[in-house]
Structure formats: C-alpha cells, structure tokens
Amino acid sequence: VQQWASVFSVQLRELTTKYSGSQLLQKKLKDVEPIIKMVDLNGNDLVKDYSDEIERLLGKKMKSVKRLAESAEDADLYHEFNATLQFDYYNSMLINSVDEDGNSPDMGAEFPLEENEHFNNLRVNMLLSDIQVPTNVFNKDPNILNSIYNSEALNDVFIGNFQKDSTLTWQFFGSSTGFFRIFPGIKWTPDSNGVAAFDCRNRNWYIQAATSPKDIVIMVDISGSMKGLKMTIAKHTINTILDTLGENDFVNVIAYTDYIRYVEPCFKGTLVQADLDNREHFKQLVDELHVKGEAKINKAMKESFKILNEARMKGQGSMCNQAIMLITDGAMEDFEA
Numbered sequence: 001v002q003q004w005a006s007v008f009s010v011q012l013r014e015l016t017t018k019y020s021g022s023q024l025l026q027k028k029l030k031d032v033e034p035i036i037k038m039v040d041l042n043g044n045d046l047v048k049d050y051s052d053e054i055e056r057l058l059g060k061k062m063k064s065v066k067r068l069a070e071s072a073e074d075a076d077l078y079h080e081f082n083a084t085l086q087f088d089y090y091n092s093m094l095i096n097s098v099d100e101d102g103n104s105p106d107m108g109a110e111f112p113l114e115e116n117e118h119f120n121n122l123r124v125n126m127l128l129s130d131i132q133v134p135t136n137v138f139n140k141d142p143n144i145l146n147s148i149y150n151s152e153a154l155n156d157v158f159i160g161n162f163q164k165d166s167t168l169t170w171q172f173f174g175s176s177t178g179f180f181r182i183f184p185g186i187k188w189t190p191d192s193n194g195v196a197a198f199d200c201r202n203r204n205w206y207i208q209a210a211t212s213p214k215d216i217v218i219m220v221d222i223s224g225s226m227k228g229l230k231m232t233i234a235k236h237t238i239n240t241i242l243d244t245l246g247e248n249d250f251v252n253v254i255a256y257t258d259y260i261r262y263v264e265p266c267f268k269g270t271l272v273q274a275d276l277d278n279r280e281h282f283k284q285l286v287d288e289l290h291v292k293g294e295a296k297i298n299k300a301m302k303e304s305f306k307i308l309n310e311a312r313m314k315g316q317g318s319m320c321n322q323a324i325m326l327i328t329d330g331a332m333e334d335f336e337a
C-alpha cells in the first residue's frame with residue numbers, strides 16, 4: 001500500500017505542478033497519460049518528508065500563538081484596572097455606521113475594509129483587528145473596556161505573525177469577559193433579528209483551553225412538577241451543558257422520578273466520550289423525555305456517585321475532574337447524606 005501510495009502521490013505532484021487548480025480538473029485522463037510514468041520511491045523516506053513538513057508547519061503556528069500569549073500576559077500584568085476608563089474601540093458590529101446627523105456613533109468609527117483573496121474574499125482590514133461583543137454582554141462594561149484596552153497590544157503581534165507566516169489565516173483572542181478580538185478586522189453580520197449570539201466562551205477551542213477534562217453525570221428531574229416550561233428550560237440547559245463538552249470529556253445523562261432511567265439504556269452504569277455523535281444522540285433522547293411521577297432523588301444520586309467512582313477506579317473516563325449536574329425545580333427530600 002505504501003509503495004502504491006508513494007507512486008501515486010508522485011504522479012499527482014507532477015500533475016499539479018504542470019496543471020494548477022481548475023485546469024487540472026478539466027483535463028481528461030488521456031491528455032495527461034503520456035506524462036505519467038512509474039518511479040520507484042522509498043515509502044519510508046516519503047513519510048519522513050511529509051512528517052517533517054507537517055512538523056515545520058505546525059511549529060510555525062505554535063510560535064505565532066506563543067507570541068500572542070506572551071504579549072497578552074504582559075499587557076495584563078502591567079495594566080492597572082481603571083473603573084472609570086473611557087475607551088473608544090472598533091466594535092465589529094458598529095464600525096462604518098453613521099447616525100441621522102452623519103456622525104459616527106461610539107465604537108462605530110470609519111474602518112477601511114478591502115476584499116482579500118487570502119480570507120475567502122471577505123472584506124477585511126489588514127492593519128487593524130476589531131472587537132465582537134455578544135448582544136447579551138454590555139459592550140461598555142468596565143471589565144470589558146479594560147480588557148479590550150489591554151489587548152490592543154496584540155494588534156502588532158497579529159501583523160508580525162502574518163508577515164512571518166503567510167499561510168496564517170484568522171488570528172483571534174477570546175477574553176473571559178466575553179469579547180472576541182479578530183484579525184484581520186471585519187464587519188460582523190448579526191443574525192436576521194439583529195442579534196450577535198456568537199460568544200467565544202462557548203467555542204470548543206476556548207473551553208478546551210480554559211477547562212480540564214472532566215466526567216459529568218447530568219441528572220434531570222422528570223417528575224410531574226417539571227411539567228411545561230420547567231421541562232423546556234431543563235432540556236435547554238442540558239443541551240447547553242452538552243455543548244460545552246468536548247472529546248476529552250466523558251458524560252452520561254440520567255433522568256429520574258420515582259425510578260431511575262438512563263436516557264440511553266445501552267450506556268447504563270458507565271460514562272461515554274462526549275464526542276459529537278454521543279452529544280447529539282443525548283440531545284435527541286433528552287428532547288423525547290416526558291414528565292411523570294414523584295421525584296425521588298436519593299437513588300439517582302447514589303447511582304451517579306457509583307458511575308463516577310467506578311470510572312475512577314477502573315481508570316476510565318477523563319481521570320481528572322468529576323461533577324454531577326443536578327437539574328431540578330427543587331429537592332424536596334433531605335439529601336444531606
């Protein structure tokens with residue numbers, strides 16, 4: 001297989017040098033047949049070459065990220081929090097807008113944008129990054145303003161990184177205060193209701209960097225009192241929790257009333273990897289839950305502890321943090337023990 005793969009890849013390489021992009025697609029096989037030839041190659045050398053190349057590429061990206069991290073840490077270290085700080089930044093939702101009098105609103109100054117092939121032909125600003133703040137976060141909160149002010153230092157690093165490595169595309173910085181700095185700067189398009197729901201803190205890259213791997217048992221109360229809106233909120237809550245989990249995490253969902261019910265009976269007594277398939281599977285099953293009976297939390301709580309204990313003893317699961325998420329409208333029993 002290795003031999004064939006190497007011969008094939010050499011042919012491909014020759015073809016792609018001769019005919020680039022769409023040209024290649026248009027060529028019929030018979031047109032290129034005369035230039036195809038068999039060459040013996042050492043598969044191991046080829047694999048080594050590829051891996052060296054990949055290592056070099058990833059190494060460059062890592063250096064770029066390190067430069068950003070160092071600069072962000074320095075800026076934060078030397079900054080003293082100023083509760084009355086006034087600071088006008090480029091807000092990607094507001095840039096290039098004017099009010100009735102023809103003036104730019106706060107945070108909405110002129111921000112030159114130009115179409116750029118390297119960035120999916122989007123209109124971008126190659127000299128400045130700008131800031132996105134989700135609609136449900138106050139964009140002039142002092143914590144946000146101070147943190148945005150700090151991260152201005154990243155602008156030069158973004159530009160420098162791109163000069164050093166032209167294969168870089170988007171560079172960004174996600175803050176725990178909720179803003180998202182993106183380079184090159186763009187105009188952010190809200191959804192059809194004018195809402196920018198994107199919150200960098202919910203993205204997998206953010207969560208995986210900000211948290212450690214974890215085992216989570218989600219316990220949801222499906223007793224009669226959870227009927228209606230409460231159940232809707234509970235389901236939404238579970239979906240949101242599931243969305244924060246990634247491939248390093250392990251999870252199970254238990255519904256309880258006067259009895260325990262694993263939403264997926266096949267996963268009884270165990271934890272499963274919170275990969276996309278499993279998460280979507282859980283979401284679908286949770287959506288089908290119906291309320292019934294009276295809540296008895298004790299058994300379900302014991303079961304959850306048992307799952308977590310066993311995972312730890314057997315060296316399964318994340319082997320890191322463990323938690324139980326309890327979703328209920330109130331615990332009626334005495335559950336101190």
Ligand SMILES: *[C@@H]1O[C@H](CO)[C@@H](O)[C@H](O)[C@H]1NC(C)=O
Nearest residue numbers: 080081082083084085086087
């Ligand atoms: C805090 O910010 C305000 C407004 O930007 C400024 O006038 C003031 O001097 C700053 N205070 C300190 C201690 O830097």
